[in-house]
Amino acid sequence: SSARLDGLGTTIFAEMSALALRTGAINLGQGFPDTDGPAPVIEAAALTVRDGGHHQYAPGLGIPALREAIAEHQRRWYDVELDPEREIVVTTGATEAIAAALLGLVDPGDEVIALEPYYDSYVAMIQMAGGTRVPVTLRAPDFRLPIDELRAAVTDRTTAILLNTPHNPTGAVLRREELEAIAQLARDRDLVVISDEVYEHLTFGAPHIPIATLPGMRERTITISSIGKSFSLTGWKIGWATGPADLVRSVMGVKQFLSYTSGAPLQPAAALALGQDASYFDEFRARLQRQRDQLCEGLASVGFEVYVPEGTYFATTDVRPLGFEDGLDFCRRLPELAGVVAVPHEVFYDDRAAGRPLVRWAFCKRPEVLDEAVHRLQRLV
Numbered sequence: 001s002s003a004r005l006d007g008l009g010t011t012i013f014a015e016m017s018a019l020a021l022r023t024g025a026i027n028l029g030q031g032f033p034d035t036d037g038p039a040p041v042i043e044a045a046a047l048t049v050r051d052g053g054h055h056q057y058a059p060g061l062g063i064p065a066l067r068e069a070i071a072e073h074q075r076r077w078y079d080v081e082l083d084p085e086r087e088i089v090v091t092t093g094a095t096e097a098i099a100a101a102l103l104g105l106v107d108p109g110d111e112v113i114a115l116e117p118y119y120d121s122y123v124a125m126i127q128m129a130g131g132t133r134v135p136v137t138l139r140a141p142d143f144r145l146p147i148d149e150l151r152a153a154v155t156d157r158t159t160a161i162l163l164n165t166p167h168n169p170t171g172a173v174l175r176r177e178e179l180e181a182i183a184q185l186a187r188d189r190d191l192v193v194i195s196d197e198v199y200e201h202l203t204f205g206a207p208h209i210p211i212a213t214l215p216g217m218r219e220r221t222i223t224i225s226s227i228g229k230s231f232s233l234t235g236w237k238i239g240w241a242t243g244p245a246d247l248v249r250s251v252m253g254v255k256q257f258l259s260y261t262s263g264a265p266l267q268p269a270a271a272l273a274l275g276q277d278a279s280y281f282d283e284f285r286a287r288l289q290r291q292r293d294q295l296c297e298g299l300a301s302v303g304f305e306v307y308v309p310e311g312t313y314f315a316t317t318d319v320r321p322l323g324f325e326d327g328l329d330f331c332r333r334l335p336e337l338a339g340v341v342a343v344p345h346e347v348f349y350d351d352r353a354a355g356r357p358l359v360r361w362a363f364c365k366r367p368e369v370l371d372e373a374v375h376r377l378q379r380l381v
């Protein structure tokens with residue numbers, strides 16, 4: 001292998017899903033829902049596949065109808081105006097958008113500030129771009145942004161801040177004052193912000209605020225999202241990056257050589273998904289919030305210390321009240337001990353000690369599945 005892969009190993013999500021399959025454990029590890037999203041959207045995709053017309057390469061930027069729908073979505077929810085011809089690129093999930101943004105905007109030797117615990121592809125793609133990651137750690141119990149540490153992390157080599165809100169794995173949703181501090185730093189130090197907002201519709205009370213909506217930020221922010229989380233269609237891998245034309249051009253410059261273009265037959269239905277009416281989003285959010293509460297109450301009843309998330313698919317616990325010290329070791333033994341799979345925070349940190357006792361549990365599962373998981377976890381006590 002090339003040096004680009006040094007230390008990256010196999011993603012924890014693949015390791016833990018394989019463990020669940022092998023042991024028959026309930027998979028609360030990898031974040032994917034067990035209920036597929038909106039029937040009319042799936043029906044539209046089926047019709048597109050059957051009727052044809054979208055089986056050959058889509059335009060590199062994505063089909064016009066999807067770019068229009070992304071522009072309309074950003075206008076409707078955030079009052080952001082985008083030119084679908086120059087300021088939007090459709091990607092193969094948010095994952096490709098993250099990869100293309102980092103490869104297109106980071107030079108070898110550049111420093112990229114990222115919130116730790118990190119979503120694992122950030123580490124991999126900063127490394128592949130030749131950049132150096134500089135962590136700013138969100139710490140239990142409330143996982144707020146330590147603004148002084150963020151300021152101290154900026155050097156003359158910093159070129160970008162990679163954000164994620166709502167934040168995986170902690171479930172934190174960045175507040176306006178935290179975003180303002182980041183924005184001020186970005187403006188003062190002339191930094192690009194890459195903002196991963198795939199959980200934008202999964203907030204439970206705290207509002208989601210795209211950093212691109214703050215003064216002076218539209219022109220320096222690449223905003224990334226995808227269809228997967230908002231519409232329970234994680235396997236579709238349709239995502240996008242939006243922002244000013246010069247930054248989007250850099251993302252497209254890489255994307256054209258990574259995949260050239262993305263999943264043409266699913267793009268019309270992705271456009272339909274983005275236009276779902278308000279009741280869809282309300283019901284979806286309410287359902288996930290009930291599942292969050294159900295799982296958090298269940299985990300607390302077993303004896304874990306639970307950090308109830310403000311957003312995302314994930315709740316975090318400290319495993320020490322149950323007599324465990326190390327979350328990675330706990331997760332590797334959990335299928336055998338209790339027939340459940342979860343994900344250790346530890347692997348998402350440079351400062352591994354900060355994440356050692358923490359474990360992430362996905363609640364994007366049917367109530368009966370969550371119930372059975374909690375029931376099994378009683379075996380731990």
Ligand code: PMP
Binds near residue numbers: 119225234237
């Ligand atoms: N970013 C974060 C924070 C995620 O949790 C995920 C999860 N899958 C992704 C990006 C990747 O999104 P996609 O599946 O659209 O590539």
Ligand code: GLN
Binds near residue numbers: 011
């Ligand atoms: N985003 C999901 C998670 O965090 C799935 C990630 C993946 O499988 N790459 O669990």
